[in-house]
Amino acid sequence: MTTLRVKDDLLLQVEKPARYIGNEVNSVKKDINKIDIRFAFCFPDVYEVGMSHLGMQILYYYLNQREDTYCERVFAPWLDMEQKMRDNNIPLFALESQEDVKNFDFLGFTLQYEMCYTNVINLIDLAGIPIWSKDRNEEDPIICAGGPCAYNPEPLAHFVDFFYIGEGEATLGEVFDIYKKHKKEGGSRREFLEKLLDVEGIYVPCFYDVHYKADGTIESFIPNHPRAKSKIHKQIVKDLDKTYYPTHAIMPWIQTVHDRVVLEVFRGCIRGCRFCHAGIVYRPVREKSKEVLMKQASLLLKNTGYEEISLASLSTSDYSELEKFSEELLEVCRESKINISLPSLRIDEFSLDLMGKVQEVRKSSLTFAPEAGTQRLRDVINKGINEEDILSGSRRAFEGGWDRVKLYFMIGLPTETEEDIEGIADLASKIVDVFYEIPKENRAKAVKVVVSSSCFVPKPFTPFQWEPQNTYQEFMDKQYFLKGKIKRKQIQYNYHDAIVSSLEGMIARGDRKVGDVLYAAWKSGCRFDGWSEHFDFEKWEQAFKDTGINPAFYANRRRAYDEILPWDHISVGVTKAFLKREHEKAMKGEVTPNCRQHCENCGAKRFNGGICYES
């Protein structure tokens, strides 16, 4: 039995102590004496959130395939535990060995959302490692980060020693090989980081200098080392069928957000929704074959004992073999009494039929994501769904016994007018009408339409990266306006406080200066900012004041096409020219076909794989 880093009496004083004990079923155990590289994989959120994250599980097993490496997990201790750790001088430790990560070779953060950045800083601090990259010395671990938010690494550039751009499976192996050799030969921390300059997809911020103009925009971003690349290209795995995929999953001790087998069907998305960050940065679409999926599904179910499997992808309906694959999977699952959950399906005849078969009827309501209230605005954002699709889908669903429809919208999209917002209420109302048009005997008794609106956050590497975000006040006014337009009692309107989205909007397109705000906010006690009960905007406001940084400069300002953007040195494959073209088309309300209909030469062909080369 591993000795726990935290004594029993302390563990019994915190919520859900099983978050901190490690040694879960299917976790990896290794003999530390036979290990060259110790890697602490840090998910900067609480255990039940991090354990639900598929990418972390894939990379965990991938890295542990190496005999010379031990990859262990670290999650952000919940606030009660952080207090106990600080009071009792217990530094951050890894779950597997229960040893302090300060003595590891690497800390690797996965950055899934901006609102966890104060947690990143907090974890570094809890580990007893200097927070600023420049203050670290030879004894300290190397701190790296990757994940979708790393495509704009700049807000964290002062805290992270290097970023891996793209999929960890495609870059970290080479980094480890170099590190092992480096350690054997002996050499300084700086020398190691210099060696990384030759690795594709690795960005080492300290080898670049940023100069700003008087107005705060970037004057120049230039390497200060002869070997530093002027562009860092995202690295990805080309063929998912041939890529390592874990046959196990760590079984969390406590209930997590997604407590089931999660099977990744494909990466990327064929649809070019213009607001969607994931839709661009994960290009090109790479599918797994049905055969590989079936094999992975049965192995994962067998090795976990989970009673449910969920298909993961940005838009499962676009999987080219969905019909055959779902048939086979249904067959297997029916026999072994496994539930299937199918998020991100487009609502049409086929998917309704499928949902009926997997018996989700009683479980969930039907979900549409029109994102905008009028066809005009849906064309602007290139959301290829029209009113007729939604109404006919709803009709079929109501006839099939569903009595609840959920609609997701965004407010604050570029070019939005009052008419577009009113359109949200109209659409919801039309769905209610559709329900009552159906003869009584063929439908449920009552209907509920739930409208949820989120606040649009312009993201880097999207056609809207140059667009100003609405201000907090604008968001609030629009929500209020929409609330007033929703009158029927069958419609429920949900919205949340726009303040978190405003902050997210600022950080998402931030430059290196934003790091100072993050630090100041952390210093004043900000943690778990993505959790509304812990989000404290007053502290952030104070941080803006103290650092002299104006959030509106980042969130609410329109950028010119020729402005140097903080993430311009990163390449996700999709070119700036394509994004610009898409932005211009958006302004004209012109739609762009999806990758399967017509290739628009977005730039993702450079990866030599995926959908771009399918005929």
Place this chain on the structure above:
Amino acid sequence: MKVRLKFTKIGHMKFLGHLDLQRLFQRCIRRADLPIEYSKGFNPHQHLYFALPLPLGATSEGEYLDMNLTSGVEPQEIKNSLNAFLPEGITVQDVYILSNDSLVGMAAVDAAEYRISIDKETVPSNFMDAVNNFFNQKEILAEKRGKKGIKEISIKEMIYKYTLDENDKQWMIYLVLAAGSKANLKPETVIEQLYKNNGWEYKDYRIHIHRINIFSRINNEFLPLSD
């Protein structure tokens, strides 16, 4: 086929709550490929009948879980196949075949035996007298937090037996308490009241509860569920 498993929950597994334990068993039963009975209808799930939930923080050497199998499996095979997948600290010790008419789960439970260990340095030196005085009262009242707020209940008749033992470092109170659906007394209720009556500060993380066994009352005799 009705079967009863006797298992332990020791070591780090004390940090698992009851629902977490249920999920763990469900998944290990699946991996062990036991022919367990499922509910009918939407989202079929396994029928598992635990005898008595154990609070988070407590350990046990006598936990029980009943289930129905749709075909016969040798007890030894059930035990081995489950133990291959259960984590350290949870071990199936024995598997018993029950007759078709036997009560299962909590319905079979009438009492449970506990050992409560308390570090000597956390309590005053008159501990032994205080304990004896407490249990020898004619009536023992305890506060119970229920849905309608706090109410006083009489617990003496639910304490079937108590003994006190010690070693160099610890006091050990052994209790046999009423348990199950008819009458149920939690050991922490008893100990908290003992502390309260003596004016000592009670912190649940300072005492350690260990369950020794769970019993059925048969012809006025307490027999372990394994019998």
